[in-house]
Amino acid sequence: MQIYKAKDYQDMSRKAANIISAQVILKPDCVLGLATGSSPVGTYQQLIEWYKKGDLDFSRVTSINLDEYRGLPGDNDQSYRYFMNHNLFDHVNIRKECTYVPDGLEPDPQKACAAYEEIIRKSGGVDLQLLGLGHNGHIGFNEPADSFPKETHCVDLTESTIEANKRFFASIDDVPRQAYTMGIGTIMSAKKILIIVSGADKAEILNKVINGPITPQVPASILQLHPDVTVVADEAALSAVTC
Ligand code: F6R
Numbered sequence: 527m528q529i530y531k532a533k534d535y536q537d538m539s540r541k542a543a544n545i546i547s548a549q550v551i552l553k554p555d556c557v558l559g560l561a562t563g564s565s566p567v568g569t570y571q572q573l574i575e576w577y578k579k580g581d582l583d584f585s586r587v588t589s590i591n592l593d594e595y596r597g598l599p600g601d602n603d604q605s606y607r608y609f610m611n612h613n614l615f616d617h618v619n620i621r622k623e624c625t626y627v628p629d630g631l632e633p634d635p636q637k638a639c640a641a642y643e644e645i646i647r648k649s650g651g652v653d654l655q656l657l658g659l660g661h662n663g664h665i666g667f668n669e670p671a672d673s674f675p676k677e678t679h680c681v682d683l684t685e686s687t688i689e690a691n692k693r694f695f696a697s698i699d700d701v702p703r704q705a706y707t708m709g710i711g712t713i714m715s716a717k718k719i720l721i722i723v724s725g726a727d728k729a730e731i732l733n734k735v736i737n738g739p740i741t742p743q744v745p746a747s748i749l750q751l752h753p754d755v756t757v758v759a760d761e762a763a764l765s766a767v768t769c
Contacts, residue, residue, distance in 0.1 A: 527736065527750065529757045531764055535724045539568030541758045542656070542722045546573060547582055549654045549718070555586040559655030559713075561666075562591070562609045565722050566656060570614040577618045584620040588649050592657070592666040593707035594628040596635070596680060604694050605630055628678065628706035635680035638706050642678040646712065655716035659723045662686060663731050663744035667707035670743045676711035680704055710748055719752055723759040729766035732759060736767055 532538035546569065549556050560566070576582045591606060600607035607627040615625050626645050632638035646652065657665050664670070667681045675681075682704055683691075692698040713719070723732050735746040736757065742748075749755045759767075 527755045527757055529736070529759070529764070529767075532758055532760045534760050534762075535568055538722055538724050538758050538760045539572050542566075542569040542720060543572035543576070545720050545756060545758070546654065546656065547576060550582055550584065550587060553653060554583060555588075556653040557588045557590060557649045557651065559652040559708075559716055560589050560591050560610065560614070561656050561658050562593075562606045562613075563658045565658035565724060567613055569656070569722065574614065574617040582618070584618045587620055588624040589615075589620060589626065590646055590649060590652060591625075591627040592655075592713075593705055594630040595702040596630055596638075596704040596706055597702050598630045600627070600630070630706065635704075635706065639678040639680060642706065642708075643712070646678075646708075652716035654718045654720060655713060657713070657719060657721040657746075659721060659728055659732065659735065659746055660687070661690070661728065661731060663735060663746045665710070665713060665721075665746045665749075667705045668710050668713075668745045670745060672742060674710040674742045674745065674748055677709040678706060678712055679709055680706055710742075710745060714748060714752055718754045718756070719749060720756045720758065721746070721749065723757065723763040725760070726762040726765060728759075728763045732757075732763050733766040733768060 594606045598605040628642050669684050688701045692701050695701050734744050740747045
């Protein structure tokens with residue numbers, strides 16, 4: 527694992543955006559695996575800024591997002607499709623038809639997940655996968671479990687994730703109870719992985735991810751086995767990392 531220490535959230539975002547830009551410049555028709563949440567917002571803002579300056583071209587890029595709530599349409603402002611349009615896609619020249627998010631409106635989980643694996647396969651695979659880190663070590667919606675789920679699948683959200691996400695909804699009852707997410711195997715098959723982590727509240731879990739045993743109880747710990755992982759984290763998030 528290559529670990530870069532950033533000063534703060536803004537610095538982390540700029541460093542992460544640099545790595546993503548390098549990917550887009552070196553391989554203009556690359557496949558970017560993207561994430562939602564608060565961690566990547568600054569990275570996307572930086573990419574938009576560079577695009578507007580004329581330094582980046584997304585016209586041949588394909589993007590494949592990690593996950594989506596089951597049951598939410600893309601125009602619901604809490605859907606991950608809406609987040610991606612709003613935070614990145616609407617502001618750069620990526621072709622919308624080349625941006626993929628699991629179909630939250632497909633009621634049949636098997637169909638939705640198999641279709642998504644097929645999209646990833648047909649794209650030739652993800653060149654660079656961007657990840658955020660959950661407080662319990664989750665990546666995508668792969669929560670702590672007894673085993674590592676392999677492919678895209680439907681998950682029941684844990685109470686802690688429902689609790690963490692309720693701030694975005696009118697009431698806790700409105701938080702969807704299920705999501706479609708890439709599996710750990712899907713994530714691990716990306717050629718490169720970039721995980722961004724910010725804040726002291728993620729320090730303990732980040733130390734477990736980097737230095738702890740590889741266990742499905744800390745899903746992101748599996749990244750220790752990936753040959754090309756870059757961690758960009760701010761000082762606060764790295765404060766408990768022992769080496
Ligand atoms: C988002 C995702 C999640 C988040 C994680 C961290 O697509 O799959 O795993 O990356 O929950 O969320 P933030 O960045 O909001 O702390």
